[in-house]
Amino acid sequence: MYRNDPILPTFALILAAGLFYMAYLDGLHIARLLGHTPEELSVGQIGLMAFGAVFLLYGLIGLVSYWLEGIELRPGRHFPTPSTAPMVAGVILVLLLTALSGFFVRLLIYSAQTGHNPTWLQGLVFGAISLVVAVLLGIYKKFYGRDEVVTEEEKSHFPW
Amino acid sequence: MYKWLDERLDLTGLYQKVLRKAFPVHHSFFLGEITLFAFIVLVLTGIFLTLNFEPSIREVRLPDGRTVPAAYASVLYIDSLPFGAVIRSLHHWSAHVMIAAAFLHMLRILLSGAYKKPRELNYLVGLALLGLAVVTAFTGYALPYDNYAVTATRIGYGIAASIPWVGSTLAQVMFGGEFPGSEKAIPRLYSLHVLWLPLLLMALIGMHMAIMMKQKHTQPRYAERVAPGRILGVPMYPQQLVMMGILFALYVGIMTLIAGAFLAHPIEAFGPPTPNTPAVKPDWYFLWIYGILQIIPSTWEFHLFGATVGPEFIGGVVIPGILGLVGLLLPFLDTRKDKMRYMELPSQHPVRTSVILALLVFFLMTTLAGYKIDFQQQGSILGNNAVLWTLVLGGPLLTYIVSYTLLRIFYGRREEEALQ
Numbered sequence: 185m186y187r188n189d190p191i192l193p194t195f196a197l198i199l200a201a202g203l204f205y206m207a208y209l210d211g212l213h214i215a216r217l218l219g220h221t222p223e224e225l226s227v228g229q230i231g232l233m234a235f236g237a238v239f240l241l242y243g244l245i246g247l248v249s250y251w252l253e254g255i256e257l258r259p260g261r262h263f264p265t266p267s268t269a270p271m272v273a274g275v276i277l278v279l280l281l282t283a284l285s286g287f288f289v290r291l292l293i294y295s296a297q298t299g300h301n302p303t304w305l306q307g308l309v310f311g312a313i314s315l316v317v318a319v320l321l322g323i324y325k326k327f328y329g330r331d332e333v334v335t336e337e338e339k340s341h342f343p344w
Numbered sequence: 345m346y347k348w349l350d351e352r353l354d355l356t357g358l359y360q361k362v363l364r365k366a367f368p369v370h371h372s373f374f375l376g377e378i379t380l381f382a383f384i385v386l387v388l389t390g391i392f393l394t395l396n397f398e399p400s401i402r403e404v405r406l407p408d409g410r411t412v413p414a415a416y417a418s419v420l421y422i423d424s425l426p427f428g429a430v431i432r433s434l435h436h437w438s439a440h441v442m443i444a445a446a447f448l449h450m451l452r453i454l455l456s457g458a459y460k461k462p463r464e465l466n467y468l469v470g471l472a473l474l475g476l477a478v479v480t481a482f483t484g485y486a487l488p489y490d491n492y493a494v495t496a497t498r499i500g501y502g503i504a505a506s507i508p509w510v511g512s513t514l515a516q517v518m519f520g521g522e523f524p525g526s527e528k529a530i531p532r533l534y535s536l537h538v539l540w541l542p543l544l545l546m547a548l549i550g551m552h553m554a555i556m557m558k559q560k561h562t563q564p565r566y567a568e569r570v571a572p573g574r575i576l577g578v579p580m581y582p583q584q585l586v587m588m589g590i591l592f593a594l595y596v597g598i599m600t601l602i603a604g605a606f607l608a609h610p611i612e613a614f615g616p617p618t619p620n621t622p623a624v625k626p627d628w629y630f631l632w633i634y635g636i637l638q639i640i641p642s643t644w645e646f647h648l649f650g651a652t653v654g655p656e657f658i659g660g661v662v663i664p665g666i667l668g669l670v671g672l673l674l675p676f677l678d679t680r681k682d683k684m685r686y687m688e689l690p691s692q693h694p695v696r697t698s699v700i701l702a703l704l705v706f707f708l709m710t711t712l713a714g715y716k717i718d719f720q721q722q723g724s725i726l727g728n729n730a731v732l733w734t735l736v737l738g739g740p741l742l743t744y745i746v747s748y749t750l751l752r753i754f755y756g757r758r759e760e761e762a763l764q
Binding site for chain 1: 361362364365366369370371372374375378423424426427428429430433437440441443444445448455456492554557558560564565566567570571573574575576577578579582583586587589590591593594595596597598599600601602603604605606607608609610613614625626627628629631685687688689690715
């Protein structure tokens, strides 16, 4: 509650790992991942995994925020240092994004033609597309975005 | 183009007033954003589901010859579409994540004292949002009309109908008649789930945001040192929007991975409703209420003004109602005279922090009591009612004492040292 520290997000990630472990790590899930086998999750497993997902997201965005915005804000403008390496990484990621998008469309066509729905693969590819977008946005903000820290009056005339 | 629009709509004014708004930076603020993004994903995936779902229990014949309710058949159809099962699973998981994130967001508000003046009203709106999210999730639970969902929803129907004097009317409004059985039940729950409750949620979310913008965020404590008396943060556009974009992409990425790998409610495994009642439990966010119902003796019943007050009403309505009332009154009991600008540290408020931890243990222990029958079948000591009562009452009390003592020992001493 004092600063934008990396400690709580790190603990959140550890807690998320623990919750996922409690919820689902047994030998059966590997067999389940190999195809669309209807199998129920218990309400306890769903609850543990829902909290695990929130802690995972919280931990990740907390560490990203610490990386991109720092532990404390200081008023003023901050300009990034130009560099070639992030540009190369960006180009590679955009190529990966294009390949994944093409593969995802191919996967949908395959499912429509055969009636076979490999949900784990569909989720994996679509999820990967979204995660690549998140990394691209992170690279943009870290290496190309001009940052500004502002202060404002407590009283404002918005929204009324 | 921009100049043309600016001359007519004063876009520069909008930019200065709204898009330059300072957003304080602290990771705990993202819990509210995770809740919001879960809701957005719920709406987007819900739109897809409404295009293919049939809210009816009329009998239809499947290609394999089975006769099942139309709602059940339409969900099977959704699951057979390319990416359809993942979208439905994502909808299901997002509902769970929204409730879990809203709960953790509220926990942060409680631990940092952010419900105090001037944010009492917004705290109440947030509390209403959490309650409404749970009700919305509940109304969606029965829609696939499989054997499990129908049986689990029947527990909620029983609780609603058990409320003295108004129970049957409330059950009629929510379920359109007897559940299961009434043909109006699924259309009624469907209209509540896709129209009325989401509209109410959107209105309350809008109000929550507007009040937050007017009153400003609470700030991390270091801001008092860096920019005393002012709001310190990054502008909404572009910086905060980029951070929100990253979080949204992370949300969609991780939740789609989970939704694809772990189908939350595979209705083929449960089958259509049958006269045989499967052994079910309500969803995890109702499990603590279910646990209270499990340990309350059936003898707790009396008659009042012609109505029967039974254990179902006491455990399902009275006890959660008392907790809800305490939650509603909190900002008016724990007050401060000056405006609250900076987050309070939990370590500096040992009573409040210990009460919240005790409440968490109460929820955990009552959730554990929800497994009473399973414990009894295993022959575990936890199947004993006296043991469960001891855990439900003694666990929170012990947590409070231990937490308060530790906070006083470790942080009280630091305060004394600082004062010297």
